[in-house]
Amino acid sequence: MNVEMELGLERRVGKRSANAIEKHLGITTVGGLLNHFPRKYINRGDLTRISELPFDEEVTLIARVVSNSTRQMRQRKGSITDVLVTDDAGSGTLKISFFNARLPRVELHAGRRVMFSGKVTRYQGSLGLTNPNYQLLDKDPDIAGTDPEKLAAMPIPIYPATAGITSWAIHNVVKALLATADLDALPDPLPAAISARQKFLPVPEAYRLIHTPENAQDWRKARDRFRYQEALVLQSALARRRAQLSAEEATARRPVTDGLLAAFDRQLPFTLTAGQSAVGKTLAEELSQNWPMNRLLQGEVGSGKTIVALRAMLQVVDAGGQAALLAPTEVLAAQHFESIRRTLGPLARDGLLGGLGDNAVQVSLLTGSMPTAARKQALLDAASGTAGIVIGTHALLSDNVTFFDLGLIVVDEQHRFGVEQRDALRAKASKPPHLLVMTATPIPRTVAMTVFGDLETSVLDELPAGRAPITTHVVGLAENPAWAARIWSRSREEIESGHQVYVVCPKIGADDDGDFTPGEAEPDPGELEGDGPARELASVTAVVDHLKEEPALSGVPLAPLHGRQDPVLKSETMASFTANQTKLLVSTTVIEVGVDVHNATLMVILDADRFGISQLHQLRGRVGRGGLPGTCLLVTTLEPGHPSRRRLDAVASTTDGFELSQEDLKLRREGDILGASQSGGRSTLKLLRVLEHEDIIARARQDAQQIVAADPGLAGHAALAEAIDEYLNPEKEAFLERG
Structure with a gap:
């Protein structure tokens, strides 16, 4: 770990400031505060449009004072100072109220430009602020004597803040940190060749300019550097995981010429779509390798994913292995059980039409609510290898569930399962099993690259005949x-x-x-x-x-x-x-x-x-x-x-699922892309936005693949490896494999 980045904040900015930052932001280290980037920048000369203020959110705005009046409260002792402000754009006015406050009554006179910070509330149908913090822009000690033209272009960084600490209070601590931290000792996670190609700023200069820019060009250049760094760190973590997975030794499950799969294909009453055939061929090839398949199969409701998965399961059974299908609910598990047995027909041992002797597969169901006798039989069939296909819910993850030779895991509706659950099932195999993750929720390409980058992706984008609009x-x-x-x-x-x-x-x-x-x-x-x-x-x-x-x-x-x-x-x-x-x-x-x-x-x-x-x-x-x-x-x-x-x-x-998934992400915001919260809220991603920065993510993905291909362990890229550990931490990195 880099000593400077891990250094306690108190050592660089003093105990009082460090305590305030820890209390309100939860940040305790130099690196934590350096990477608490501004969320936007506003110019001193630009007034905030009052009509665009969001209700019930903490805001920082610049406004011009129109009037200032003080009145006595009727019901109790004390006074209220009402300050009316405007944005000069004609979009409206905002009433700001201070209770028993002497300074606002004296300082906030008409004509002054002031930066306010507080929570937007509503009273009698109008938006307002109550007792906000404020800063007089024409009395900022940091800008005294600054050239007026230069001052007008100087952006004010606005930080993610809370009710307990203002943006400018954070900025003051950051400025103190920049003056005392040993920025030259900070490592650069970006390989020199990439920095040169992209003409990125050096690390020390980038930190200075993103926090204390003199003009818009400064913070844009710094932000571009850190945004790409974030993308490369994330994609390198995914590429490294892919390399680790491909280095594992799995049991190859090669097709047989006249087995269950061949018999199943002969009895199918319909022709597979071109997409089903293509994906099936890919799965057959990957199941035949000595390293584990890790593939995400996405397709609209009714696109025929289950048939594709069943054919893969039969190939594994033909090769002497077992397949487990993990479903999120008992209703869905039972549906899969009945549907697969019905689809197999006479190829299902003890199936609806009777078995075909040895050339048949037993399909077992295992759920938490099964009668004790049936559950014991299902457990015995899985452990002995009698059941070639085991379908179940979370009950499959129980400690008492064992498999004779688990060769393939199929996870249906991946968004219902966390990485811990998937790993619990993987651990039941003697060698790393092959993995097929299915989802009917279309995922934008950028999200797939960012969240499921360790899984190869296949898409079924055509519906079988018979589906009506x-x-x-x-x-x-x-x-x-x-x-x-x-x-x-x-x-x-x-x-x-x-x-x-x-x-x-x-x-x-x-x-x-x-x-x-x-x-x-x-x-x-x-x-x-x-x-x-x-x-x-x-x-x-x-x-x-x-x-x-x-x-x-x-x-x-x-x-x-x-x-x-x-x-x-x-x-x-x-x-x-x-x-x-x-x-x-x-x-x-x-x-x-x-x-x-x-x-x-x-x-x-x-x-x-x-x-x-x-x-x-x-x-x-x-x-x-x-x-x-x-x-x-x-x-x-x-x-x-x-x-x-x-x-x-x-x-x-x-009815286009991919179009809707893009719209969904826009409306719900990205949420915690690397964490368990899948919508709204704050994102773990600091500067990356998966819908807006597809080109950056794609370029970083390509760079990461080349880096890891040449150096799988990142031994020659110590700073990048360290950045992955700092940025993701073990819990978040594991979540990248969640599927």
């Missing part, structure tokens, strides 16, 4: 309350036509906060401001009670389905719906993936604004699966123009 409509009840009744008469029409209906709710019951998918964010709390009283969200139990009394649905067989039900009841409910006995299913998002009922043509999603874009896209993929056109109604009580309705408009505007 899905029409999606936003049903705004705020502007059209009469549509509430029409939803159920429309459902009755669909049922009268011989079809079935899903109704999806965000909650199970009144005591539930919402049945949200891990990794799928609810809307940001700030988005919900202005909703008025807290809305009572639709719940499965309440909706079922309501629909039983709904005249338009009189006599319609309906049933609830949610994650808290007894597993046997869940299975019976799904079987009844699949058999077209239950006509209307009121469910939470447990039907989001894997549920395959070809007769379902209408989906009603209540309080749809409570779901994320990718979740809505997944849900509507449950209809239109049997060649019949599908319809999805996104029902919301929010007013038009509400931020949360933008998601619904986006989903209604296109």
Whole structure:
């Protein structure tokens, strides 16, 4: 570790400043504060547009004082000083109130340019600030005597701050640090050849200019340097992991000429799409190698990923190994179990049509709620090798689950599983198993490069024949309350036509906060401001009670389905719906993936604004699966123009999953790309933005691959290796392999 970067902050800026930074920012080292970069820069001459201030957020703004008045409070002792400020752009004024404050009354007179820092609040319909911190720009001791022209061009760095410490207080400590730190002792993670090619600033100068620029060109050059450095460190970590994985020794699972896979292909009643054939060929080649396959397979709902995965599993079984399929829910695991046995037909030992002797494979199901006898048998079949394919939920990760020869792990819906869970399954193999990760949530190329860079990626982008288009409509009840009744008469029409209906709710019951998918964010709390009283969200139990009394649905067989039900009841409910006995299913998002009922043509999603874009896209993929056109109604009580309705408009505007994933990332923000929080919030990425900087990420990826190819252990790039350790730390680096 570099001594200077790891040095305690107190040694360079003093105890008082160090304590303030640690208390409010959690930063304790020289390196931590040097890398606490400004989030933006504002010029002293530029006033902040008041009309663009975000409600309920900490802001730093420059404004001109219009008036200053002080009045006595009526209910208690003391005074209030009201300062009215403007931005000179005509976008509005802002009232700033100070309670019992002498200095603002004296200092903030009309005409002054002032930098304020505080939280934007709302009072009697108008935005304002209460008791903010402020700095007089014409009395800044740092700029006394500075040439006026130079001063006008001098940017003010604005730092990520908190209510307890202002941006300029952080800047003052950073300036003290720059004056005392040994910047020349800092190593450069970038290889000299790359720095020369890109004409990057040296490390010491880059730190000085990103924190104390004299003009916009200064901070832009410094930011470009650190942004590329961040991309290279991240991509080098991924490239190093890929090199480590490829250096592991796996058991090659080569195809056999007349085995299960060949028999399966002969009996397929349809022709594989070109994409399925191409991906299948790639998987066959990678399974045949002596190092582990690590591949991400992404494709839209219904693109045929399961068939591709099953063919890979059969190749492994042919070669004497076992395959495990990890599913996120018991409903989905049971669906996979039934679907795979049905697809195998006579090739499934003890299958639906009887086995074919030795040329058949036993498929076993293992879930936490199975009866004891069935569970013991499944455990025995996995441990003895009798079961060639084992399908299960988190129960597969239990310590008492062992495999005879685990050769392939297939992880379905990767965003539901963390790296620890995947590693727990990998550890059950005597040699590193091959890995196939599947997702129906399309991932933008830049996100795939940044988060799944250790996995090779395949995409199935064509739908098999028979998939019908899905029409999606936003049903705004705020502007059209009469549509509430029409939803159920429309459902009755669909049922009268011989079809079935899903109704999806965000909650199970009144005591539930919402049945949200891990990794799928609810809307940001700030988005919900202005909703008025807290809305009572639709719940499965309440909706079922309501629909039983709904005249338009009189006599319609309906049933609830949610994650808290007894597993046997869940299975019976799904079987009844699949058999077209239950006509209307009121469910939470447990039907989001894997549920395959070809007769379902209408989906009603209540309080749809409570779901994320990718979740809505997944849900509507449950209809239109049997060649019949599908319809999805996104029902919301929010007013038009509400931020949360933008998601619904986006989903209604296109069925292109990749386009939606880009929009999803824009609306939800990147979240913690390297951490467990998958939306909103602060990103671990400091300067990189995965949608904006695709060219930088791609170039850094290419550089990283060349560096690691020539030096897999980074022995000749000690500073880069050290930067990876400092930037990622073991927990975050492990998360890169999460899949």
